[in-house]
Amino acid sequence: MLNKQPSKEYIKNINYYKKMHLEGYTLIDGRKRNPVDAYNGKSTLIYAKLIKEIIEKNNIKTMLDYGCGKGFYYDNSFNSNGLNIKSLRNYWNINIDLYDPCYDRYSVLNHKKKFDLTICIDVLEHIPTSDIDWVLQEIFGKTKKYVFLNIACYPAIALLPNNENAHININSPQWWHQKILDFKKNLNEIKIICICSIKENDVIKHFPLQYDDKLINYETK
Secondary structure (H helix, E strand, O other): OOOOOOOHHHHHHHHHHHHHHHHOEEEOOOOEEOHHHOOOOHHHHHHHHHHHHHHHHOOOOEEEEEOOOOOHHHOOOEEEOOEEEOOHHHHHOOEEEEEOOOOHHHOOOOOOOOEEEEEEEOOHHHOOHHHHHHHHHHHHHOEEEEEEEEEEOOOOOEEOOOOOEOOOOOOOHHHHHHHHHHHHOOOOOOEEEEEEEEEEOOEEEEEEEEEOOOHHHOOOO
């Protein structure tokens, strides 16, 4: 088993994101994103219907959102992507824990607890390559049944306080496939779907990586 040994770059970036949560950040076109909207969890809404089906079809009772940001939509209403609901907690109707080391309210991970489902959306591309293995180990180690990942494989619209692109770990779907396979061989009891987002001619497309389950098994594709 790997030891959790965050790199100096990981610690530096955690501090950057703490600052961005509090102060907002600059976009690559020069505009500013205000603190309220900075990593508020909006990207999770894209997959809300799919996650609902995963929950229902796999008898999911508990869930961890690993890298939830502000997690605003877990307790607030929204009308987005064809959904008009009270909150994600209300919509998914299961026991949910939130974790994000960059946001004080959710910065403590319960290391004794495991979850039926762990989701990690728009997170891993922000993690230094040297830290990916222990972060994936932490995600899989917290999970009993199912892991749902979404990873962007293209540059972000956000800049870090040092003016570098926020997506510091840009790799191909094939690279992520091999990385997940390295863990999956010891995780026969866990189903995994990873949706890699790629950008071609400024159009975002989704490249699914599927392990012991497939998107075709769900109405929402």
